[in-house]
Amino acid sequence: MRRTMLGLAVAVSAVLTALPAMAQVQERTIRWGHLNNTDHPVSLGVQKFAEVLAAKSGGKLKVREFPASQLGNEMQQQSAVRGGTQEVFSASTTSLAGVVKDLGLFDFPFIVASFDQATALADGAFGRAMMELLPEKDLIPLGYWGLGFRNVTNSRGPVAKVEDLAGLKLRVIPNPVYLETFKAFKANPVPMAFGELYTALENKTVDGQENPYSVILSNKFYEVQKYVSATNHTFTQNIIIVSKKFWDKLSPEEQKMFRDTYAETLQYQRDQTRRAADQALAELQAKGMQFNDIAPAEYARMQEAVKPVIDKFSAEYDPEKVKLFNAELARLRSTVK
Known part of the structure; x- marks a missing residue:
C-alpha cells in the first residue's frame, strides 16, 4: 500500500511540475514552407519535426507543411519569414548568401569530398559563426x-x-559562385527560379541543370533529361530558419521545445538524405537515365579549372570568416573521411 501511495505521489508531483511549463505553451499553427515534394528528405524531416514538436507540446504547437514552393519561390519565402508573415522556411545557404554574404563560402566548388565532411563543416566553428549572423537579419x-x-x-x-x-x-541557382563556377567549365549558366525549371528542360530552353539525385528524382527530371553525371561539385546545406518576429512571441518553454525538437530529429533527417542519394540514383537509372562516373584524373582537372573562382570570391568575403572557413576545411580534411 505504501509503495502504491509513494508511486502515486511521485506521479502527481511530476504532473504538477510539468503544469507551469505547459501553461507557457499556447495553441499555435506554424507554417513551414520549402521547395521540395513530399517524398523528399526535407519534407520527411519536416514531418518528423512536426510529430515530435506536437508530442512535446501536448498537441498545441502544430506544424503545417507547405511543400513544393506553395508559399512562393525561395526568395519570396525568405522575405516572408524575415517579414513575419511566414513562420519557418527550409532555406538553402545558397539563397541566404543574399542576406549574409559569407554563407556563400558553403557554395565553393569541391570543398568537401563526403557527407561526413559536409556535416562536420556545418556543425563546426564556421557553421556556428554563420548562424550567429542571422538574428540581426x-x-x-x-x-x-x-x-x-x-x-x-x-x-x-x-x-x-x-x-x-x-x-x-x-540552369543554376541565381548565385554568383554558381555562375562563375560553370563559366569556368565553359558552360553557359542560366540563373533561374527552381519552380520554372521542369518546363525549361521540357521546352529545351536549357540543356540541363544541377541538383542532388533526390531532387532530380522527386521532380521527375528523368522525364526530360537523359544523362546524369557524378560531378559532385558542391554539397548544399539547408538552414532551418524561424521568423524572429514569430520567435520573439514564443515563451522560453516554447523556444526550448523548438530547439530540442531540432536536436532530436536532426539525425533522422540526415539519415534520410544519405539514404535518398543512393536510392534515387538507382531509381533514376531504372527509369532510363544514363549514369556516368568521372575518372579521378578528370575530376582533378575540374577542380583545377575552378581554382580561380575560389581565389576570386575568397577576396570578396570577410577575411576573418575566410580564415575560419579555411582552417575548418584543413581540420576536417585531415580528420574526417
Missing part, C-alpha cells in the same frame, strides 16, 4: 539539414570530362 536559425551533393544532368550527352560541359546551357 530577423532570422533565428535552428541548425543545418543536408540536401546532398549536386550533380549535372542534361539532354545532350554524358559529362565525363571538363570539356563535355563546354557550351551546355545549364
Whole structure:
C-alpha cells in the first residue's frame, strides 16, 4: 500500500511540475514552407519535426507543411519569414548568401569530398559563426539539414570530362559562385527560379541543370533529361530558419521545445538524405537515365579549372570568416573521411 501511495505521489508531483511549463505553451499553427515534394528528405524531416514538436507540446504547437514552393519561390519565402508573415522556411545557404554574404563560402566548388565532411563543416566553428549572423537579419536559425551533393544532368550527352560541359546551357541557382563556377567549365549558366525549371528542360530552353539525385528524382527530371553525371561539385546545406518576429512571441518553454525538437530529429533527417542519394540514383537509372562516373584524373582537372573562382570570391568575403572557413576545411580534411 505504501509503495502504491509513494508511486502515486511521485506521479502527481511530476504532473504538477510539468503544469507551469505547459501553461507557457499556447495553441499555435506554424507554417513551414520549402521547395521540395513530399517524398523528399526535407519534407520527411519536416514531418518528423512536426510529430515530435506536437508530442512535446501536448498537441498545441502544430506544424503545417507547405511543400513544393506553395508559399512562393525561395526568395519570396525568405522575405516572408524575415517579414513575419511566414513562420519557418527550409532555406538553402545558397539563397541566404543574399542576406549574409559569407554563407556563400558553403557554395565553393569541391570543398568537401563526403557527407561526413559536409556535416562536420556545418556543425563546426564556421557553421556556428554563420548562424550567429542571422538574428540581426530577423532570422533565428535552428541548425543545418543536408540536401546532398549536386550533380549535372542534361539532354545532350554524358559529362565525363571538363570539356563535355563546354557550351551546355545549364540552369543554376541565381548565385554568383554558381555562375562563375560553370563559366569556368565553359558552360553557359542560366540563373533561374527552381519552380520554372521542369518546363525549361521540357521546352529545351536549357540543356540541363544541377541538383542532388533526390531532387532530380522527386521532380521527375528523368522525364526530360537523359544523362546524369557524378560531378559532385558542391554539397548544399539547408538552414532551418524561424521568423524572429514569430520567435520573439514564443515563451522560453516554447523556444526550448523548438530547439530540442531540432536536436532530436536532426539525425533522422540526415539519415534520410544519405539514404535518398543512393536510392534515387538507382531509381533514376531504372527509369532510363544514363549514369556516368568521372575518372579521378578528370575530376582533378575540374577542380583545377575552378581554382580561380575560389581565389576570386575568397577576396570578396570577410577575411576573418575566410580564415575560419579555411582552417575548418584543413581540420576536417585531415580528420574526417
